[in-house]
Amino acid sequence: MDDLIPGLVGLAIIVGLFFLLRVIVLWYWQIDKITNALNSIDNRLRDVTSILSSVKDNTNNLPRTVNRICPNCKEQVDNDSKFCFKCGRLLDE
Numbered sequence: 001m002d003d004l005i006p007g008l009v010g011l012a013i014i015v016g017l018f019f020l021l022r023v024i025v026l027w028y029w030q031i032d033k034i035t036n037a038l039n040s041i042d043n044r045l046r047d048v049t050s051i052l053s054s055v056k057d058n059t060n061n062l063p064r065t066v067n068r069i070c071p072n073c074k075e076q077v078d079n080d081s082k083f084c085f086k087c088g089r090l091l092d093e
């Protein structure tokens, strides 16, 4: 039992030092600020994604006017498109 106490004290000191060094490292490299910024970016991207998906749902309900063919890649494109959405070629008027 007497051999166990110094080991436990040493273990407690090591654990305490670990948490102390962890706080210092997180402060020095500004990990908490980076984490907050990444969370903010993540939330905004989720908002943008939901907005884009709702816009896509709305545009899918619109009647498409597909009766032109891209001369480069033969993809069907809308009448009012300036560029082919597949290959990016400028379409003639």
Ligand SMILES: [Zn+2]
Residues within 6 Å of the ligand: 070, 071, 072, 073, 074, 075, 084, 085, 086, 087, 088, 089
């Ligand atoms: Zn094309």
